[in-house]
Amino acid sequence: MHIVVIGAGVVGVTTAWSLHKRGHQVTVIERLEGAGLETSKGNAGQRSYGVVSPWASAAMARKALTYLMDRDGPLKMRMPPSLDTLRFLVSTLRFAYAPGVFGLNRRAMLRLGIHSRESFLALEDELNLVFDGDHAGLMHLASSPHMMTEYVDTAEVLDELGIENQLLSPQEVREYEPGMRGNGPLHGGLRYATDGTGDCHLFSRSLAEACEKAGIEFRYNTRVNRLVADHRRVHGVELEGSNGMHERLEADAVVLSAGFASPLLAKEVGLHLPIYPVKGYSLTAPLLDAEKAPRSTIHDDNFKVVSTRLGDRLRATGFVELSGFDRQIPETRLQTIRKSVNSRFPGAADLSAATTWTGFRPMTPDGPPIIGRGTRENLFLNTGHGTFGWTLSAGSAELIAQVIDGETPALSLDAFRPGRFAE
Ligand SMILES: Cc1cc2nc3c(=O)[nH]c(=O)nc-3n(C[C@H](O)[C@H](O)[C@H](O)COP(=O)(O)OP(=O)(O)OC[C@H]3O[C@@H](n4cnc5c(N)ncnc54)[C@H](O)[C@@H]3O)c2cc1C
Incomplete structure (x- = not known):
């Protein structure tokens, strides 16, 4: 055909x-x-097979207002919201609170994640693709004891589906990521042992x-x-x-x-x-000192910023913004991303030489x-x-x-x- x-x-x-x-x-x-x-x-560069989860979740809906009120919070929305934004949000809430839907969708996405990992491995075996790619694990940091308890629940679902994971103490986190020398709060982490990275472009x-x-x-x-x-x-x-x-x-x-x-x-x-363009931002900076940089990809729950090592570069990414289609990159967003990097990996990369990017996730309401x-x-x-x-x-x-x-x-x-x- x-x-x-x-x-x-x-x-x-x-x-x-x-x-x-x-x-x-x-x-x-x-x-x-x-x-x-x-x-x-310019996305965050994570091949996060074990992390994939539906956007529409009741837990996320409950946190949305707090996130919106916080200057450095991960969720932003243009006010007043457009009709398209409102329609999308209403539909998201409908899916988030539909009984049983989140759990079914989460498991379906995780199964697709497992399948995708196998497909990537076969593809990389067959073709010599150059993209700063790796499968060295992915880590979610816990900046509060409460976050650690959420990770315990997450680990149960991962165990159910046979996705290799480890709950880590702060010391163990630092053993996996010795470059993490900043003073950001740290109560432990959850490691997705078989997840990976790579420059998608x-x-x-x-x-x-x-x-x-x-x-x-x-x-x-x-x-x-x-x-x-x-x-x-x-x-x-x-x-x-x-x-x-x-x-x-x-x-x-x-x-x-x-x-x-x-x-x-x-x-x-x-x-x-009903695909909505959910905006996000990234910066990509040359490394100054590889010893101080992440080895793989780290999700900093304190700022909801992801820092990923891509060869001799560091990419840091954040924000979920509902502002329609608008390619502007406000300095305040970049400031938050830089704050996160400096609180975890100070001196790792030359942030003043970073290239900046904005992109739009093609998001379904569920x-x-x-x-x-x-x-x-x-x-x-x-x-x-x-x-x-x-x-x-x-x-x-x-x-x-x-x-x-x-x-x-x-x-x-x-x-x-x-x-x-x-x-
Ligand atoms: C800030 C941010 C961070 C992210 N981080 C991650 C991450 O870490 N891990 C992850 O898995 N995902 C991540 N994503 C999501 C991921 O980047 C997207 O889901 C993915 O890139 C979508 O790929 P796509 O091919 O569907 O869309 P696109 O990459 O947008 O490709 C669609 C293509 O279609 C072309 N096109 C559109 N209309 C037409 C037309 N009429 N005729 C011809 N061509 C057309 C466009 O030019 C475009 O090139 C992130 C996204 C953002 C914004």
Whole structure:
């Protein structure tokens, strides 16, 4: 089959590879000039298979107000909120308080995380991809005794699913991360022993290059304006090049992996995808002293900032902001991120030389991604990965390829079904 994949973020590129491996002819359409340049560009770099959890949770809803009131708090919202923001929040609250839904979605996402780890290992074994990647574990710090008790509950779910983890004393935390010499409060931590790291942009670029060598066509600087469809099938896509070119490209099947832009194309074929662009920020700084830097990836619960080692760089990332689509980077956000780094890893990196970035998580109101068949028999969706698209990409790609080939997917896709928002 000739399959068109829309979007060359990490989800689109991994999808293209999975389809190619199954013998399909694949064309990837990307409106930007290369792979992994939108949300996949500057994320926190965690492949956090054991951490994945739905955005819609009653616990999070209870903390939301406190987070909003705190200047350094992780949750921000533009006031007054827009109608789109309000709609998204109402839908999130509905999922958060629907009995049993959080637990089911959490387990479904964790199973997808486990599957994705296996898929990444196979991919990395097969291709020599250069992306500062590792699987050296991930750590969540506890800056209060209360947080340690939350981690005890988390560890129970991880044990249930066979995900290797360790509850650590402050001394054990420092043994795993000897560079952590700052004075931030520390009451222990939870280590996800088999989780990993990696630069998602470098990975997307490196995999796209491998795809091109293998015969997959990438058409950059080309936007899909419209799906060409009748009531039963999609026949192709209407393209527009940055040079003014217009073309209709025929396809036997289409996969929509356009991140936060997916709803626009889906709408035309009667598919409601309530994906909201949840903003976040990162800074990436060259290391000054590798001995003082994280070895892997650390989640500082004090500021809700993640610091990740990516080769000879440190990436620090934070904030969940509901302000619609706005690429500004306020200095106050960067200040909070720098505060976290300095309280844990002082002197590790040259923060004054950091590059800064903002990106938009393609978030569904409940949290799980959208994986499955759309409103036409040959339209498929692999999108809406929210906070965990880098982590879940390799596994999601295999699952959608199985669906396209008419196989029973390796995991139940119930939590990821595209039609769940209309129910
Ligand atoms: C601050 C922050 C930190 C994060 N940290 C992590 C992390 O540590 N671990 C993790 O797993 N995830 C993390 N994420 C989430 C992760 O980055 C995303 O889930 C993931 O990048 C989404 O990938 P994607 O391919 O779906 O979307 P994108 O990377 O946005 O790719 C979609 C592509 O589609 C293209 N496109 C859109 N419309 C069209 C069109 N009409 N025609 C052609 N092309 C089109 C876009 O240009 C884009 O390149 C983080 C996100 C943010 C913002």
